[in-house]
Amino acid sequence: MFAPPPPATVRTQVLVPLRFPDGFHTTAVVFSFHGLVDGREHLAFGLGDWAASVRRSAAGGIAPLVRPHSECLTGDVFGSQRCDCGPQLREGVERVGARGGFVLYLRQEGRGIGLYSKLEAYALQDQGLDTYEANLALGHSEDERDYTVAAQMLLALGAERVALLSNNPDKAEQLDRLGVTVTERVPTGVHLSPANAAYLAAKARRSAHTLQVG
Numbered sequence: 001m002f003a004p005p006p007p008a009t010v011r012t013q014v015l016v017p018l019r020f021p022d023g024f025h026t027t028a029v030v031f032s033f034h035g036l037v038d039g040r041e042h043l044a045f046g047l048g049d050w051a052a053s054v055r056r057s058a059a060g061g062i063a064p065l066v067r068p069h070s071e072c073l074t075g076d077v078f079g080s081q082r083c084d085c086g087p088q089l090r091e092g093v094e095r096v097g098a099r100g101g102f103v104l105y106l107r108q109e110g111r112g113i114g115l116y117s118k119l120e121a122y123a124l125q126d127q128g129l130d131t132y133e134a135n136l137a138l139g140h141s142e143d144e145r146d147y148t149v150a151a152q153m154l155l156a157l158g159a160e161r162v163a164l165l166s167n168n169p170d171k172a173e174q175l176d177r178l179g180v181t182v183t184e185r186v187p188t189g190v191h192l193s194p195a196n197a198a199y200l201a202a203k204a205r206r207s208a209h210t211l212q213v214g
C-alpha cells in the first residue's frame, strides 16, 4: 500500500565537523526538521557532495547513498560490544560521504522499545533468550522500528530516489511504501566481535538480514 507521509520541512542546517575515535574525520551538514510525525528530534547528516547527488538524482542520474541509523546510546556513544551499532555508524558516515548522501539518525533506541527496555532485554539475553525473543518477553514486538520519519526527512531534502546502505530488506520496503524510491540496495560490512556474534547471528536468522555470520 502506497501511503506518502505528511510533508516535513527543514528547520535548521548547520555545519558540524566530525572526528571518530579512530581518527577518521569529515564535515557534515546537520539538518533538523519541522513536522516529523512522532515529534522526536531526528537528524539528517548531509555528507560528501550530498547537494550534487540530490541534483543528479532528480535529473535521473545515480541516487544519493542513504544510511538510516537507529540510535543506540550504548553502542554509538560508549562503544558497547553487545551490538555492532558503533562500527555500523562509523562505516555509514565514511561510505555515504564518499558517494554523497545522508546518514539519518533516528531516535528509536533498541529497535524502538527504548533504552531501559533494551537493557532489560540484554538481561534476558544473558539468561539465554535471543534479541527478538527478549523483546517479545517484555511485551514488545520483535522490531518496532518505523521509517516514516526517515521518509519525511528524505522528501524534505529533495531525495525522492535513494540508494540504501542497509542489509535489512524491511527498511527498503517501508521506504518504498512511503514514497521514497529505493533504486539500489548497498550491503554494509559485518562488524563481528566475540561479544556480538550471537546478536548478529540472531539478526541474520530472524529478520532476513542479508549478512553471513560465521
Ligand SMILES: [Zn+2]
Residues within 6 Å of the ligand: 072, 074, 075, 076, 083, 084, 085, 086
Ligand atoms: Zn546497538
